[in-house]
Amino acid sequence: MNVVPIKNPGSVLTDAHKVTGPAPVRLSQTPVTAEQPRSSGPSQTTLLRGRMDTLIKSLAPPLLGLLLFMLFWSLLAEHRPELPGPLKTWHSAAAVFSDPFYDNGPNDKGIGWNILHSLERVGLGFGLAALLGIPLGFLIGRFSFLHKMTAPLISLLRPVSPLAWLPIGLLVFKEAQPAAVWVIFISSIWPMVINTAVGVTKVPQDYLNVARVLNLSELKIATRILFPAVLPYMMTGIRLSIGIAWLVIVAAEMLTGGVGLGFWIWDEWNNLNVEHIIIAIFVVGIIGLLLEQTLLMLARRFEY
Amino acid sequence: MHNKFIQIEHVERAFSTQHGLYTAITDINLTIRRGEFVSIIGHSGCGKSTLLNLVAGLIPLTRGVLLCNGREITGPGPDRGVVFQNHSLLPWLSCFGNVYLAVERVFGAAEPRARLRERTEQALDLVGLKDAQHKYPHEISGGMKQRVGIARALSMQPTALLLDEPLGALDALTRSLLQDELMRIVAAQGCTVMMVTHDVDEAVLLSDRVVMMTNGPAATIGDILLVDLPRPRDRLALAEDPHYARLRGEVLKFLHHRHAQYAA
Numbered sequence: 001m002n003v004v005p006i007k008n009p010g011s012v013l014t015d016a017h018k019v020t021g022p023a024p025v026r027l028s029q030t031p032v033t034a035e036q037p038r039s040s041g042p043s044q045t046t047l048l049r050g051r052m053d054t055l056i057k058s059l060a061p062p063l064l065g066l067l068l069f070m071l072f073w074s075l076l077a078e079h080r081p082e083l084p085g086p087l088k089t090w091h092s093a094a095a096v097f098s099d100p101f102y103d104n105g106p107n108d109k110g111i112g113w114n115i116l117h118s119l120e121r122v123g124l125g126f127g128l129a130a131l132l133g134i135p136l137g138f139l140i141g142r143f144s145f146l147h148k149m150t151a152p153l154i155s156l157l158r159p160v161s162p163l164a165w166l167p168i169g170l171l172v173f174k175e176a177q178p179a180a181v182w183v184i185f186i187s188s189i190w191p192m193v194i195n196t197a198v199g200v201t202k203v204p205q206d207y208l209n210v211a212r213v214l215n216l217s218e219l220k221i222a223t224r225i226l227f228p229a230v231l232p233y234m235m236t237g238i239r240l241s242i243g244i245a246w247l248v249i250v251a252a253e254m255l256t257g258g259v260g261l262g263f264w265i266w267d268e269w270n271n272l273n274v275e276h277i278i279i280a281i282f283v284v285g286i287i288g289l290l291l292e293q294t295l296l297m298l299a300r301r302f303e304y
Numbered sequence: 305m306h307n308k309f310i311q312i313e314h315v316e317r318a319f320s321t322q323h324g325l326y327t328a329i330t331d332i333n334l335t336i337r338r339g340e341f342v343s344i345i346g347h348s349g350c351g352k353s354t355l356l357n358l359v360a361g362l363i364p365l366t367r368g369v370l371l372c373n374g375r376e377i378t379g380p381g382p383d384r385g386v387v388f389q390n391h392s393l394l395p396w397l398s399c400f401g402n403v404y405l406a407v408e409r410v411f412g413a414a415e416p417r418a419r420l421r422e423r424t425e426q427a428l429d430l431v432g433l434k435d436a437q438h439k440y441p442h443e444i445s446g447g448m449k450q451r452v453g454i455a456r457a458l459s460m461q462p463t464a465l466l467l468d469e470p471l472g473a474l475d476a477l478t479r480s481l482l483q484d485e486l487m488r489i490v491a492a493q494g495c496t497v498m499m500v501t502h503d504v505d506e507a508v509l510l511s512d513r514v515v516m517m518t519n520g521p522a523a524t525i526g527d528i529l530l531v532d533l534p535r536p537r538d539r540l541a542l543a544e545d546p547h548y549a550r551l552r553g554e555v556l557k558f559l560h561h562r563h564a565q566y567a568a
């Protein structure tokens with residue numbers, strides 16, 4: 001278990017957020033008049049210009065990247081007529097999102113329903129994984145016997161492709177829905193187990209010495225020292241797990257069917273509605289990004 | 305019997321390493337009286353912290369006898385408050401919370417919560433931090449953190465205070481300020497103190513006796529200096545005092561002449 005938890009991978013976006021955050025520009029300030037001495041520090045306009053500069057500097061690169069991507073996409077769509085371009089996709093998206101919660105039977109539901117059902121499966125599978133994985137990680141980290149006992153098993157099962165677990169789920173649960181949740185569960189549990197366990201072993205000896213000098217009870221050690229000290233590691237594990245769960249859901253739903261983004265993509269492939277497939281890709285990406293950012297924000301609250 | 309508060313007899317501590325057994329300290333004999341302030345001084349790596357950790361009960365000894373108040377030391381206990389060099393405050397608890405954790409453990413079973421809070425505030429008041437009690441460790445200076453560490457140790461009403469280079473990480477001015485405060489607190493509380501330090505002035509100014517350790521491995525007590533300066537001591541007056549200078553010279557001679565450490 002030599003996994004080093006990555007605390008802030010891909011923080012490009014967060015950094016951009018920091019810089020572009022709402023700068024307190026006071027527009028109600030009275031304009032500088034001729035009577036006022038000009039040497040009273042930088043004027044309001046230079047201050048404003050400075051803020052505009054930083055805003056442009058931080059926004060320009062991502063916007064340029066997006067623009068180039070759109071350009072490349074348009075060019076590609078010109079040469080391959082079966083691939084819809086950005087504009088066509090945009091119009092289609094506007095139609096899809098104009099009525100997100102319609103319901104025309106089990107195989108034709110609005111995008112809102114698909115998103116909610118996918119989120120529900122991810123939430124269920126991930127929730128169960130957290131419920132089992134985090135306590136398991138604590139135990140493995142605290143007792144080296146348990147660590148030695150489980151280490152080979154975890155090393156063996158962790159690299160298994162998520163979908164390899166699907167037949168087992170179908171076999172055991174005899175139904176598609178719990179099988180999909182099972183796949184999410186089994187593929188998202190490992191980062192939480194491993195990161196929590198690593199966190200427990202990384203609790204600074206100083207803190208444990210404090211616990212010993214104060215003669216704290218095992219319960220107090222757990223609640224006042226271990227848990228807070230491990231929390232940042234745990235949050236990293238949770239974030240990685242949610243990432244995997246969201247990554248796996250599309251594939252799992254493609255195979256199990258029902259309502260959900262993965263099934264929607266498969267359904268629209270059968271209908272040869274490529275615009276909808278592209279919309280689904282963007283929806284999956286944006287929701288994944290939102291999940292990640294929310295958890296990063298949460299994790300930052302637990303850093304000391 | 306009661307005059308011998310901490311008894312260290314033929315104590316040895318060895319660590320098993322990859323290259324076999326490493327004896328850090330050996331044949332340590334020291335008796336500390338109740339209410340006495342004893343400093344342990346020596347070059348780094350001489351095992352002075354090991355000795356303190358043994359008395360704290362954080363590590364077991366490999367040979368000898370260790371008694372505190374006539375009873376064998378088998379582990380840490382609230383009768384021996386420890387202040388660590390790096391303050392070791394829990395960053396997720398406020399100053400109050402850090403001290404309260406100790407108070408709750410020692411007195412929680414017998415006293416109501418209001419009394420525990422009172423004890424915590426008293427301990428913080430003692431080190432002059434009553435106003436900063438709701439601040440978190442990262443919000444206060446290094447000197448203040450060390451004060452909280454001292455307050456935490458004192459809040460358990462220990463009979464012995466074990467200080468492991470408590471002021472080592474602080475700047476010179478803050479250090480002398482806290483040294484004066486430590487003298488005041490120890491005099492007021494009347495506790496027995498064992499302090500590890502590498503600062504000659506600190507050792508002579510604060511202690512009744514300065515224990516000088518030889519260099520490791522297998523370090524032992526080289527000499528013990530009796531500091532018979534009257535209390536309360538004033539650092540400014542002592543700066544001109546020829547007897548103080550003589551005592552200080554004794555320690556320096558031991559460290560830099562008789563047991564000089566040469567760069568390897």
